[in-house]
Amino acid sequence: MLQLTDIEKVYQTKTIETVALNRVNLTINKGEFVSVMGPSGCGKSTLLSIMGLLDEPSGGILELDGRPVKSYSDKELAHLRNQKIGFVFQSYHLINDLSVLDNVELPLLYRAGVGGKERRQRAHAALDKVGLSARTTHFPSQLSGGQRQRVAIARALAGRPEIILADEPTGNLDSVMGEEIMDLLLGLHRHDGTTIVMVTHDEQQAQKTERLIRFFDGSQVA
Amino acid sequence: MLRHLFTLIWNRKRANFLLITEIFLAFVILFVVGSTLVYSQQNYRTPLGFDYEQVWQVDLDPGMQPRAQRAATQRQVIQRLKSLPGVRFVARSSSNTPFSGNSNRSDLRRTKESGGAYVNGNFYYVEDAMRDVLAPHLIEGRWFDKRDDASTRQPVIITQETREKLFPGESPLGKIIPNGDQEMQVVGVAGTYRASGDLSEPRAAAFLRVSPQDTSFEHLETLLVRVQPGAGAALEKRMTTEILAIGKGWSSNITPLAEQRAAQLKLIVTPLVALVVVCVFLIINVALGLFGVLWQTINQRRTEIGLRRALGASARAISAQIVGEILVVSTFGLALGLLVAAQFPLLGVLGVKTSVYLTAMLLATALIYTLTAVCALYPSWLAAGIHPAVALREE
Numbered sequence: 001m002l003q004l005t006d007i008e009k010v011y012q013t014k015t016i017e018t019v020a021l022n023r024v025n026l027t028i029n030k031g032e033f034v035s036v037m038g039p040s041g042c043g044k045s046t047l048l049s050i051m052g053l054l055d056e057p058s059g060g061i062l063e064l065d066g067r068p069v070k071s072y073s074d075k076e077l078a079h080l081r082n083q084k085i086g087f088v089f090q091s092y093h094l095i096n097d098l099s100v101l102d103n104v105e106l107p108l109l110y111r112a113g114v115g116g117k118e119r120r121q122r123a124h125a126a127l128d129k130v131g132l133s134a135r136t137t138h139f140p141s142q143l144s145g146g147q148r149q150r151v152a153i154a155r156a157l158a159g160r161p162e163i164i165l166a167d168e169p170t171g172n173l174d175s176v177m178g179e180e181i182m183d184l185l186l187g188l189h190r191h192d193g194t195t196i197v198m199v200t201h202d203e204q205q206a207q208k209t210e211r212l213i214r215f216f217d218g219s220q221v222a
Numbered sequence: 223m224l225r226h227l228f229t230l231i232w233n234r235k236r237a238n239f240l241l242i243t244e245i246f247l248a249f250v251i252l253f254v255v256g257s258t259l260v261y262s263q264q265n266y267r268t269p270l271g272f273d274y275e276q277v278w279q280v281d282l283d284p285g286m287q288p289r290a291q292r293a294a295t296q297r298q299v300i301q302r303l304k305s306l307p308g309v310r311f312v313a314r315s316s317s318n319t320p321f322s323g324n325s326n327r328s329d330l331r332r333t334k335e336s337g338g339a340y341v342n343g344n345f346y347y348v349e350d351a352m353r354d355v356l357a358p359h360l361i362e363g364r365w366f367d368k369r370d371d372a373s374t375r376q377p378v379i380i381t382q383e384t385r386e387k388l389f390p391g392e393s394p395l396g397k398i399i400p401n402g403d404q405e406m407q408v409v410g411v412a413g414t415y416r417a418s419g420d421l422s423e424p425r426a427a428a429f430l431r432v433s434p435q436d437t438s439f440e441h442l443e444t445l446l447v448r449v450q451p452g453a454g455a456a457l458e459k460r461m462t463t464e465i466l467a468i469g470k471g472w473s474s475n476i477t478p479l480a481e482q483r484a485a486q487l488k489l490i491v492t493p494l495v496a497l498v499v500v501c502v503f504l505i506i507n508v509a510l511g512l513f514g515v516l517w518q519t520i521n522q523r524r525t526e527i528g529l530r531r532a533l534g535a536s537a538r539a540i541s542a543q544i545v546g547e548i549l550v551v552s553t554f555g556l557a558l559g560l561l562v563a564a565q566f567p568l569l570g571v572l573g574v575k576t577s578v579y580l581t582a583m584l585l586a587t588a589l590i591y592t593l594t595a596v597c598a599l600y601p602s603w604l605a606a607g608i609h610p611a612v613a614l615r616e617e
Contacts, residue, residue: 045615054532055611075536082534089614093529097233102226109226110534116225159534 001163001195002028002051007060009046009218020046021057022218028163033189033196035206038215044199045167047215051197052085052165053077082110086156090168092148094140100127100151101136107159126154130184146177153184163195164188170202182208227543231550238551241515245555245594248508249586253563255501256582261574262421262494271381271415272320272356274479276310276453279319280445280461285471293437295469302464303447308457311448313351314432316441318344320356320417321482330380330399330428332388341387343380343426346417347441349434355448358429363395363410366431370409376401377431379410384426406430419486446479505589509597516548516601520608527605528613537606544602545595552594556587 009021020043028034028051036044049055050062053069062069064080072080086107094103104123108114114122127133130150140148149169156164166185170178182205188194198209206212214222231238282299284292296314303312318324326347331340352358353365361382370377378399385394399406406428414424432442449457458476465474520527527540535543563583567576 046611049611049614052532054614055609075538078531078534078536078539081532087532093525093614095230095526095529097230102229105226106530107533109223110530110536110539155533 001030001065002026002197003061003063003066004051005061005063007047007050007057007062009043009050009055010058019218021050023060024218024220026213026220028195028197030162030195031189031193032211033186033209034198034211034213035209036197036199036213036215037201037203037206038221042215043218044215046218048165048167048197048199052087053081078110082107082159084162086159086161086164088149088152088156088164088166088169090171092140092145092152092172094148094151094155096140098139099136100132100138100140100143103140103151104155104158106155111159122158122160123154126158127151129157129188130154144177145173146180149173149177149181150184153181153188157188161194163197166196166198168199168201170200170205178202178205223543223546227546227550231547231554235554238554241512241551242555242558244508244511245552245590246558248505248593249556249559249590250562251501251504252586252589253559253582255497256585257566257574257578258494258497260581260585261423261578264575264578265416265421265423268414268416268424269359270320270417270420271413272358272417274320274356274483276449276451277355277479278447278449278458279322279477279479279482280447280465281475281477282443282445282465282469283473283475284443284469285473287469287471295472296443298468299465299472300445302468303445303461306457306460306464308450308453309447309461310450311351311354313349313355313446314442315349315352315444315446316345316347317444318346318417319444319446320479321419321486323418323486325418330384330388330426333398333400336397339388341384341426343384343428344417346415346427346429347432348429349432352429352446355446358415359413361411361413362393363408365410366429370431371433371435373407375405375407377409378406379412379429380408381412381415381424381427383414383424384428385411387426419490420483421487421490505593509593512548512594512597513601516544516598517604520544520601520605523605524608524613524616527608528610528616531608531610532614540608541602541606544605545598548594548598549591552590556590560587 004024004026007021007024008019011018011020024047036047038044046055050057064084069077069080095106101120101123104126105119108119108122124133124136127136130153132147132150132154135143135147140151143151169185170181173181185196185198186208189196200206213220282296284295287295300312300314303309316326318326326345327342328345329340329342332338350366363379365379366377375398380388380394388394388399389397394408394411397408399408412429415427416422416424461476462474465472530540560583563579565571567579
């Protein structure tokens with residue numbers, strides 16, 4: 001599904017050149033649940049940004065469904081992100097001025113051919129899946145951290161993506177809530193066959209996934 | 223997407239309150255200035271209703287001459303002026319001549335039996351020759367002539383504005399209008415006559431005939447003289463000399479109506495220009511304020527913009543959203559402004575035509591939308607350039 005070949009990412013300033021990713025070769029197969037671990041600054045989030053088409057690699061080839069994405073225009077990349085990828089972030093990134101339902105609808109706003117009624121239905125269904133159908137009119141500030149992350153997961157699900165990229169989804173949560181979110185992701189993977197790539201610092205959670213990839217100083221070490 | 227924008231702005235109404243207020247106030251200012259300009263422009267485009275070119279106004283001052291002799295002297299002056307080469311027609315007039323700023327207003331009221339309709343209008347006392355001097359546009363009936371000498375009633379020519387008020391749907395010709403203990407009879411209808419100047423509104427008016435046998439001098443001490451094209455200072459000097467030669471102790475002042483018109487226009491247009499300049503500065507201020515607020519907003523919303531990009535918004539979609547948001551904010555401000563502005567035509571404030579207010583509303587609305595959209599262009603471009611991966615890592 002996702003193929004990374006010799007991926008490099010170098011951040012360059014006038015005085016310093018920082019290598020974030022060094023010749024990374026990785027394949028993510030359809031239906032896999034992969035976790036990525038490593039110390040802070042080892043390039044995990046950069047890897048996720050590149051896999052999520054949010055950032056361009058400095059070198060190497062990234063293929064999505066067998067097609068290199070380098071040649072895509074900004075509009076095409078946006079379309080791919082919208083159609084194929086769902087994001088879950090450590091700090092949720094919900095829009096505080098929108099209700100839970102409006103937040104979950106967000107990816108569908110950028111999808112042509114999805115009307116208001118269908119948007120609502122799909123958002124309700126996604127919220128139902130994460131157990132928040134009773135909170136649709138609430139605003140993010142009225143929810144707990146765990147509930148906010150559930151909303152973020154529902155938002156990722158609403159677009160029915162082929163792959164979910166989760167960047168430390170339990171990083172801001174206590175252990176109980178962290179477990180809840182982890183169980184939710186595992187459930188999505190088991191029952192719906194969703195492909196998930198999760199960056200985490202939690203060894204226990206990482207062990208629950210099908211494959212664990214370790215990073216150190218921008219290179220894959222295991 | 224439009225519903226999403228309205229939801230977003232409505233939910234952020236507290237944050238957008240000042241912006242909405244600013245746009246509301248800017249609209250009100252533009253509406254008031256716009257109404258003034260549209261009103262003036264509509265009046266300016268309306269024909270004056272007479273020909274002022276090559277017409278000179280001669281103001282006569284008899285000085286200490288006994289009252290009884292003044293009319294006779296004036297007749298001599300008129301005869302002499304008529305005989306001068308370069309002078310085509312001379313007519314006596316009341317002092318409310320074109321562009322003079324003078325008025326002589328009174329009520330014109332129909333009899334009770336005829337409905338009692340009335341209108342307040344300007345009364346112009348003129349001689350038969352005024353037709354040749356000012357060439358007022360006649361649309362019905364006739365101008366004053368010798369036939370009126372034998373009339374037992376005061377012949378009157380009303381303007382079409384007077385006709386619309388006093389004789390709606392009927393011909394006014396031959397109709398009687400009471401005038402104190404006398405009666406006036408309508409002999410003609412003139413088109414719009416805007417002696418008050420280019421920017422004045424067409425108002426009701428009536429021409430009252432001054433008979434050649436009328437020997438009164440007071441109220442008729444002004445002469446209007448139509449001269450040959452090209453007549454200039456030499457003729458003016460000659461006229462002054464002749465007047466002084468006939469009227470011992472008399473003085474005169476000769477002014478071309480074209481000069482009076484230009485002076486009057488300058489007097490009226492100057493405050494209008496000042497108003498527009500102040501308005502432009504205010505609008506520039508508003509624009510700079512909007513620009514600053516939008517710029518700051520973009521910086522505060524980098525994460526949200528990054529998120530939207532991650533969820534599938536293209537750079538162009540982000541740009542369009544920022545412009546769309548400010549247009550929605552403008553719509554809230556404009557809705558309030560239009561609510562206030564609509565009271566003017568609904569309540570008939572200042573007696574100005576509804577079309578003036580409607581045009582001003584349209585112009586102000588278009589200008590506000592344009593202004594806000596232009597102010598949002600650069601911030602929206604900045605927003606479109608936000609790198610999603612970088613923005614999502616900030617916070």
